[in-house]
Amino acid sequence: MHGTYGAGPAGRGVAWITAMYLVLPILIVIPVALTDQRYLSLPQEGISFRHFATVLTSEEWLGSIWQSFTIAVAATVLAVTAGTLCAIGCWRISRRSTDLIRVLMLLPLIIPSIVYAIGLYRYFGPLGLLDRFLGVVLAHGVTGIPYVVITVSTALAGFDPRLEQAARSMGASLSQTLRWVILPRIMPGIVSGAIFAFVHSWDELVMVLFIASREVFTLPRRIWDGINENLDPAMAAVAVLLVGFTLLLLLGDRALRRRTEAG
Amino acid sequence: MSGAAGHALAIRGLTKRYGAFTAVDDVSLDVAQGQFLTLLGPSGSGKTTILMAVAGFVEPTAGAVLLDGRDITPLPPERREFGMVFQGYALFPHMSVAENVGFPLRVRGQSRADRDAKVRAALDLVQLEKFADRLPRQLSGGQQQRVALARALVFDPTLLLLDEPLSALDKKLRAELQEELKALHRRIGRTFVNVTHDQEEALSLSDTIAILNHGKLVQVGGPTALYERPRTRFVADFLGKSNFLEGTVRESTLDGFALEAGGARLQVKLTAPAFPPPGGSVVLLSLRPEKLALLAEGETADNMVEGTIRAWSYLGAGFSLVVATEHLGEIRAVLPAWKAAIAPAEGLRLRLGWAADAAVPVEEDAPPGDTT
Numbered sequence A: 001m002h003g004t005y006g007a008g009p010a011g012r013g014v015a016w017i018t019a020m021y022l023v024l025p026i027l028i029v030i031p032v033a034l035t036d037q038r039y040l041s042l043p044q045e046g047i048s049f050r051h052f053a054t055v056l057t058s059e060e061w062l063g064s065i066w067q068s069f070t071i072a073v074a075a076t077v078l079a080v081t082a083g084t085l086c087a088i089g090c091w092r093i094s095r096r097s098t099d100l101i102r103v104l105m106l107l108p109l110i111i112p113s114i115v116y117a118i119g120l121y122r123y124f125g126p127l128g129l130l131d132r133f134l135g136v137v138l139a140h141g142v143t144g145i146p147y148v149v150i151t152v153s154t155a156l157a158g159f160d161p162r163l164e165q166a167a168r169s170m171g172a173s174l175s176q177t178l179r180w181v182i183l184p185r186i187m188p189g190i191v192s193g194a195i196f197a198f199v200h201s202w203d204e205l206v207m208v209l210f211i212a213s214r215e216v217f218t219l220p221r222r223i224w225d226g227i228n229e230n231l232d233p234a235m236a237a238v239a240v241l242l243v244g245f246t247l248l249l250l251l252g253d254r255a256l257r258r259r260t261e262a263g
Numbered sequence B: 001m002s003g004a005a006g007h008a009l010a011i012r013g014l015t016k017r018y019g020a021f022t023a024v025d026d027v028s029l030d031v032a033q034g035q036f037l038t039l040l041g042p043s044g045s046g047k048t049t050i051l052m053a054v055a056g057f058v059e060p061t062a063g064a065v066l067l068d069g070r071d072i073t074p075l076p077p078e079r080r081e082f083g084m085v086f087q088g089y090a091l092f093p094h095m096s097v098a099e100n101v102g103f104p105l106r107v108r109g110q111s112r113a114d115r116d117a118k119v120r121a122a123l124d125l126v127q128l129e130k131f132a133d134r135l136p137r138q139l140s141g142g143q144q145q146r147v148a149l150a151r152a153l154v155f156d157p158t159l160l161l162l163d164e165p166l167s168a169l170d171k172k173l174r175a176e177l178q179e180e181l182k183a184l185h186r187r188i189g190r191t192f193v194n195v196t197h198d199q200e201e202a203l204s205l206s207d208t209i210a211i212l213n214h215g216k217l218v219q220v221g222g223p224t225a226l227y228e229r230p231r232t233r234f235v236a237d238f239l240g241k242s243n244f245l246e247g248t249v250r251e252s253t254l255d256g257f258a259l260e261a262g263g264a265r266l267q268v269k270l271t272a273p274a275f276p277p278p279g280g281s282v283v284l285l286s287l288r289p290e291k292l293a294l295l296a297e298g299e300t301a302d303n304m305v306e307g308t309i310r311a312w313s314y315l316g317a318g319f320s321l322v323v324a325t326e327h328l329g330e331i332r333a334v335l336p337a338w339k340a341a342i343a344p345a346e347g348l349r350l351r352l353g354w355a356a357d358a359a360v361p362v363e364e365d366a367p368p369g370d371t372t
């Protein structure tokens, strides 16, 4: 950020308060997860890792983590493929009508997920997709598309259209241009979109509550049930693991952006 | 790069409209085998649009593009086999210099070994052998320009198209690369079509210059012909500088006429074969500043005018003077510094003279949008 003014003390104060407001609720689960008590509370006599141990040895928790992970991976593949193709298609045609398509693709982001969940419940029933791996993957994948469309569109906006023309003037076919020129240039946008799509599926609860029950029991679902049934601090431990994992992904995204900006 | 002769390009009645706006208006041009044609015009005059239509990126509203007499208008750009240097070069930022230059060969499915040899030869041609492994952003502007050139030439294109290839470079480098480009053209004997808004570049590089304004072709010809005998005021003004003198024809002879302009009587001798304008008609003359000479005491010329220096500047090689005259208004003159008999100063009185064949009649330009 060259050539911009630094923030004044007031601006800096507000920024810090906002950051704390956002971060504190997340931080509070850390001491709770380290509690030495049997119920959801702050540590009393000392910290203990036994709740982490419980989670990491429980078949139920590990099963849910694995299920969440595979669903998220599959949903990400779906979202990235569809989102990237859509963004590139709109970019290439770039007419008034494609703006409409782009808005349409953002709908899953705009519509409250509970509305979406009710809709899915109604038409997944007859299709036999309720409580199925494929059903949840479809639901998460489709609602993950907007993230990919946004990041890939942004990457494409910074793509010099003359590079495509240059490739074609040298005789490159559409698929060669796509593989050797366009995709390598927008890869950071695609990876960024993939990370967001993954995180979206990884912590999605509302739709899962509607379209899954026993067969598919994702991690957020297990936390939800756990909170409703007993106040086991294992939940806090899971939450910490969840936050840590998400943070890792976002840091990865950030590092990637850094590298492309420097590069 | 084989020594095969270039190909002939013809543009027939090319028109491109964007809605109600006409970017290119009925342009027809012929470029002979191995010729260097420059499209010259101010920004927005439609140069890039014409080049892009030749390359196949712009679909003409009307008209055709012919290569060796064959209509190629419906052919997509990737099937035309034209080399192209884009404005800003459009090098692939994620590929090394060698990968950039090898791209057209990779696209054609050539083997690694074939590719390497050709890439080396192309980099040799532009003196960049040592930079093969660099990324474009690690090169200077002039080097990037040469990579773009090597990349456009490596696949033996039938035609080389260049869109403002030198405009991003500083003046000295530009002059250097102009020389190189000219030498390259001589060496490989390909047909070049160049686009520029820089009149010096056009004059020094081209066999033929096509001058464009508001999407219309104003005049086509060799650099000397255009400079010495501009057809319209716009051409005279855009290609170099010019004084414009307007007057009424008083007396016509076989190869010239006398013009009455603001109380002065000027002798005009026509150099190109043309009919002198009839008496009484109004004529506009273009007079190049460097064709005026400072007259010493008692010296005479076909045309003479007296005036005072209003402003002047030193150009190194010469002095540029703005002289206020009684009859002809302000006249611009450029005198070679080494033989200027005066030290210019504002208010200094002097006499200027020019030969009868120094000034040439030009037409007024049609206003933009006029479709005649």
Ligand SMILES: Nc1ncnc2c1ncn2[C@@H]1O[C@H](COP(=O)(O)OP(=O)(O)O)[C@@H](O)[C@H]1O
Pocket: B018, B021, B022, B023, B041, B042, B043, B044, B045, B046, B047, B048, B049, B050
């Ligand atoms: N895609 C387009 N849509 C609308 N107008 C355009 C488009 N491309 C070019 N133009 C207009 O056509 C005119 C000629 O453009 P161009 O050929 O790029 O000029 P030049 O290269 O001589 O500067 C300009 O006024 C430009 O605004």
Ligand SMILES: [Mg+2]
Pocket: B047, B048
């Ligand atoms: Mg242009």
